[in-house]
Amino acid sequence: MKILIAAFSLLILTSVEPAAKPNSPSNREENQNCFRCHSMSTLSYRDTTTGIIKSLSVSPEEFYNSNHKDLECIDCHSKDFQTFPHNAKLKNENLYCLDCHKDEPKFKQFHFESIEKEFKQSIHYQKLGNKFTCFDCHDPHSFEIHARISKDIKGTILYDNSICLNCHENNFKIKYLSGKILPSLYTAHSWLPHINLHWQSVRCIDCHTSPNTPGVSHAILPKGKAVKNCVECHSKNSLLLQTLYKFESKRSRNKEGFLNAVILNNSYVIGATRNYYLNLLSFIIFGLTLIALSFHGFLRIKSKKRKLK
Amino acid sequence: MKNEKLYLYPVWLRIWHWLNALLFLSLIFTGLNLQYSKVNSPVIEFHTAILIHNISGITLTLNYLFFFVLNIVSGNYKYYLPKLKSFGKDMLLQLKFYLSGIFKNQEHPFETTSSRKFNPLQQITYLNIMYALFPLLLISGWALLFPEFIINRLFQTSGLLLTAVFHTSIGFLLSIFMIGHIYLATTGTTVLSNFKSMLTGWHVHENHLVKSQLTEIKIQQVQNENEN
Numbered sequence: 001m002k003i004l005i006a007a008f009s010l011l012i013l014t015s016v017e018p019a020a021k022p023n024s025p026s027n028r029e030e031n032q033n034c035f036r037c038h039s040m041s042t043l044s045y046r047d048t049t050t051g052i053i054k055s056l057s058v059s060p061e062e063f064y065n066s067n068h069k070d071l072e073c074i075d076c077h078s079k080d081f082q083t084f085p086h087n088a089k090l091k092n093e094n095l096y097c098l099d100c101h102k103d104e105p106k107f108k109q110f111h112f113e114s115i116e117k118e119f120k121q122s123i124h125y126q127k128l129g130n131k132f133t134c135f136d137c138h139d140p141h142s143f144e145i146h147a148r149i150s151k152d153i154k155g156t157i158l159y160d161n162s163i164c165l166n167c168h169e170n171n172f173k174i175k176y177l178s179g180k181i182l183p184s185l186y187t188a189h190s191w192l193p194h195i196n197l198h199w200q201s202v203r204c205i206d207c208h209t210s211p212n213t214p215g216v217s218h219a220i221l222p223k224g225k226a227v228k229n230c231v232e233c234h235s236k237n238s239l240l241l242q243t244l245y246k247f248e249s250k251r252s253r254n255k256e257g258f259l260n261a262v263i264l265n266n267s268y269v270i271g272a273t274r275n276y277y278l279n280l281l282s283f284i285i286f287g288l289t290l291i292a293l294s295f296h297g298f299l300r301i302k303s304k305k306r307k308l309k
Numbered sequence: 310m311k312n313e314k315l316y317l318y319p320v321w322l323r324i325w326h327w328l329n330a331l332l333f334l335s336l337i338f339t340g341l342n343l344q345y346s347k348v349n350s351p352v353i354e355f356h357t358a359i360l361i362h363n364i365s366g367i368t369l370t371l372n373y374l375f376f377f378v379l380n381i382v383s384g385n386y387k388y389y390l391p392k393l394k395s396f397g398k399d400m401l402l403q404l405k406f407y408l409s410g411i412f413k414n415q416e417h418p419f420e421t422t423s424s425r426k427f428n429p430l431q432q433i434t435y436l437n438i439m440y441a442l443f444p445l446l447l448i449s450g451w452a453l454l455f456p457e458f459i460i461n462r463l464f465q466t467s468g469l470l471l472t473a474v475f476h477t478s479i480g481f482l483l484s485i486f487m488i489g490h491i492y493l494a495t496t497g498t499t500v501l502s503n504f505k506s507m508l509t510g511w512h513v514h515e516n517h518l519v520k521s522q523l524t525e526i527k528i529q530q531v532q533n534e535n536e537n
Binding site: 193194196197229230231232235236237268270271273274275278282285286289290293296297299300302303304307 | 343347348356359407411413414456470473492496
């Protein structure tokens, strides 16, 4: 029997060995105690009040690739979780991101205080109150920042949009949170030409948040206030430079000296994407044509008058 | 004795030509609106500009196909083909006329006849415009109508961007051609005679009109002097 238990434990241990790069051994060793059970993908329970199945599974691979990879589970969760079976009271543990992220110089650039304010203004909080938390969008066990560091804008778009679609393409979740079923995203966006292409090229939040924020905007607007005027993005001072291309354009400006480079290399936006040099060249050609033709016309008139004399 | 009047522009050609001109003006206007779109002072709304641009572009394609077929069927295509043997020489001759002869009131080096509607410069320009630039403009325009089918990355740049820059550049070149075309149309017997020909279909022979017109002008000058 002992051999069987040892073999079983070994099996679990090897199966949860993450593929990610090694971190500080203490964090790995400590977390290993939790992952022994919580790495099982089917680990879950049925909430007795709502009847919803809640997953308790955490992928070590995702965790050790996330922004929280250097943390121990008990840095956020109660130390009492170290005893097993866990105390039933621990089920009501209430975690809040800003407990750690507030007033920490390291996180200043992320403007968490501003994010907290924006979140309170967002339609999600306005409609759902405390029922809606940071964790509904950001899974702390897999979360990674994208827009600031990624050079692959399409990848950022895909990652960020999947956060929204996680609920907004899932009627069950929407019904659970809001009590109603929303129209399909295609119906709601039927006015938008080339829907799929737009969704691959901009993030939901680029139109559905107010752009005037220091970090990544969290003030999700009610649908009536979302950007619907094409020219907001499709013009030289494109809104996207304050949103999607915000961090990229700052980097690019330092490196290449002009703003357009970032859009030119990554995507095309009618009206906004104007190559400076081609634009200048077209004005020169147009101007020279007019000058040449006017001069030609002038000489023709002069010669005709001369002949008549 | 040469004919004084030539019927050079049949009805189908005139319809194609003026519809083409109209659509081109619409495409230039809406195209500029899209390229230089602004939030606060749009000349026309962005989506209206797109709608008009798309409808004009599709109509332009149909009009081009109409031209393409009838140009072959009617035999009009022959006017576009330059004489290969003397082509370089002929072209220089015509260029020399536009750059100097025209100011000395010399006659056009290549008289318009029923077998030669275009001078050598027109031939080479129209041939390139109608059978190279125009199809490229239409194809790239249609690609932009269905952007999801455009190759994503080409030479490490967005395929959509390259297609759009290509489309805009060809459109720009054709707009420049249009300006030159309208200007050169004024170098006929009188400033307006070529425009009239394209409306009536009849080309009026140059010498006849020059003489009669000069006489008219001289008579008027004499009358003016007498009055003074």
